[in-house]
Amino acid sequence: MEGIENKDREEIFSRAVRAGKRTYFFDVKATKSGDFYLTITESKKRFTLDGKFSYEKHKLFLYKEDFEKFATGLNEVVDYIQTGKIPEDDESTHESSEKFEESTTEFDVDFSDLGKTEDL
Numbered sequence: 001m002e003g004i005e006n007k008d009r010e011e012i013f014s015r016a017v018r019a020g021k022r023t024y025f026f027d028v029k030a031t032k033s034g035d036f037y038l039t040i041t042e043s044k045k046r047f048t049l050d051g052k053f054s055y056e057k058h059k060l061f062l063y064k065e066d067f068e069k070f071a072t073g074l075n076e077v078v079d080y081i082q083t084g085k086i087p088e089d090d091e092s093t094h095e096s097s098e099k100f101e102e103s104t105t106e107f108d109v110d111f112s113d114l115g116k117t118e119d120l
Helices: 002-007 064-083 091-103
Strands: 013-019 022-030 036-047 053-063
Touching: 036 064, 053 064
Parallel strands: none
Antiparallel strands: 013 022, 022 036, 036 053
């Protein structure tokens, strides 16, 4: 029931940006406790072989405690794309990358083991 409630949550403020075949929606919503968060939705019209269409959507939720870091990262990559210059490496970005790399692990998966139970 909560999923339906959350899906129907009313937008506080919204902007749609049309960009070629895509439309981006920036929607400000509020949690039950009244904190604002942002949803960014990419919507793209897709056609089937029989001529019918549907919309393919991808959604990103961004909470206010992450706004500054998200904006900094976004600005850095946009600047790089526009100028070709790599931004100066600041320590917080470097530390975050190292922590991410440390937290990602490769696993050797043997799919023949699926469905087997084993006491750990």
